[in-house]
Amino acid sequence: MKPDPIIRVKNVSIGYDGKVIMKDLSFDIPKGDIFIIMGGSGCGKSTLLRTLTGLIPAQAGQISIRDIDFINANSKDKLEIMKNSGILYQGGALFSSMSLAENVALPLQQYTSYSQDKINQIVAFKLALVGLSGYEEYYPSEISGGMRKRAGLARALALDPEIVYFDEPSAGLDPVSSKNLDDLILEINKTLGTTIIVVTHELSSIFAIGKNSIFLDKTIHTISAKGNPNELLKNPPNRQVYEFLTRGESYEKRTK
């Protein structure tokens, strides 16, 4: 039996300043899934992510998260949803004036009444979870890009959220760091049961971690394929998906 969707997106249009980039987007994200939002550069993947996380408003349609209408939710419900979501931004988005420990501790200080001792323990645990044990007192400027992303992930996981969003997790990482981050995503999904939504166009990551996916097609301004990325590769529904998943191989040659 398919698990209940944790996010339902129905006929949503996204864009900026009244300009629609993608329209009629409808899809469900099952609880505990690793869901990939893929598509070529500039197709609106990050805009969709920003819409799902409430950073920009949807231009039309409905988004429900944990059965709450996210678009029309009151501020209390919205805050509750935000507390249950973590986001890893492209560059980590760590606060540069704070150490890694302070960064991870921030949501805990904001939303829990834990003692400082307990917060310190949770911080140490979360940093260890992403392989940054011993780096508590380092500042973002003192660590590498890959470490910044992992620290950003530790912060995203601080409140044990049900949903974690990843915006281009592999961007700017070497292949080994990129693979390590993929393994970490799989591990978090497996051990904590977290629903993971990844915006990426990195093929190796898509095939390694993706359980479900949507393909945003900028030629038709909507979703042109849904399903498991490996299945989509085997049975591509259209030329754009096939070319994207095979790095531009000829669709005609494949059909012959």
Place this chain on the structure above:
Amino acid sequence: MIAVKTKDDFIIYTLEGVLTGTEHIDVPTSGLDNKKIQLVGQNVDSWNTDFVITLFNALKHIPQENITYSKLPKGMEQLLRLAFQAPYKEQEIPPKKLPFLERIGELGILFCRSVKKGATFICECLSSWGRQLIGNAVYRSKDFWMILADCGPKSILIVSLISFMVGLILAFVGAIQLKTFGAQIYVASLVTIGMTRIMGAIMTGVIMAGRTGASYAATIGTMQVNEELDALQTMGISRTDFLVLPRMNALLLCMPILILLSDFMGIVGGCFVCVLFWDIPLSEYIKYAVNSFYLTNFLVGVFHGIVFGLIIALCGCYFGVNCGRNADSVGTATTNAVVYAIVWMIVMTGILTAVCEGLGV
């Protein structure tokens, strides 16, 4: 060098020697229906992209299938084929200017939007302040102390130096005029009243706008570029609570103290000129300065300073929060923060002076 000859259906262009792009290539624009162009390379010593562009411009009206290439240098033929493949874009005609009234209307709409945006920001800050009063605002005390250290103690030297110089200039300029009446001793009164009433506050305001206001805009603007503001928003943490409030508090706390320092240093600057250049005894200067010191003037100056502090913090944070997402935007935000802060400070000085005059202060 380019040699041209016609053979049967072909016009043959033979390219040889050094090709720099300054050559004149004569290609007929009509009567080419049954003709083909052949480009032949022969002992080409060197060529450059400029030459390929010249050649392409001369041949671009001819269908590509009517052009053949023979023994052209490696790369030249490839570049020419690429040039023919790329869609040729005519120079864009700039959009027609809107009629005068429409432009006025558009500017009016833009103005109303920016007023609305600014007013919303001020309301957000006021509500943050309200939350702070009831203990609900969230910001790290560590951040507040760091910001306070930056805009307070670290500004002492520059504020002291500039205020000293302003006092010195006031005394010089004043003494030259007063000397004609044999009243140079009143320079002490002029400097004291001038510094305590308004000059101390204005000079401190200008320094702090350039130093601290710019720094606020640059810091918050960079946080916008690095998606740190997005991270705060998605964590459900208020940006005004977390970023604007500590900065506003720090400036409001620092400004009166810096103004006190500025007033003092200005009077010292005046004293320096009077004693060293105008042979006024130190005791006389101090006596006249003390007699001209009115608490009302000092408090008016401090009140100006508090208003200026608020303006600097609001401008710095507003332009930082509304910064774009690239390095250029951070520069623009910083410039705007300083310019708007200074303009608003001068406007507010005018308003406050009129109000004080009305109140008889």
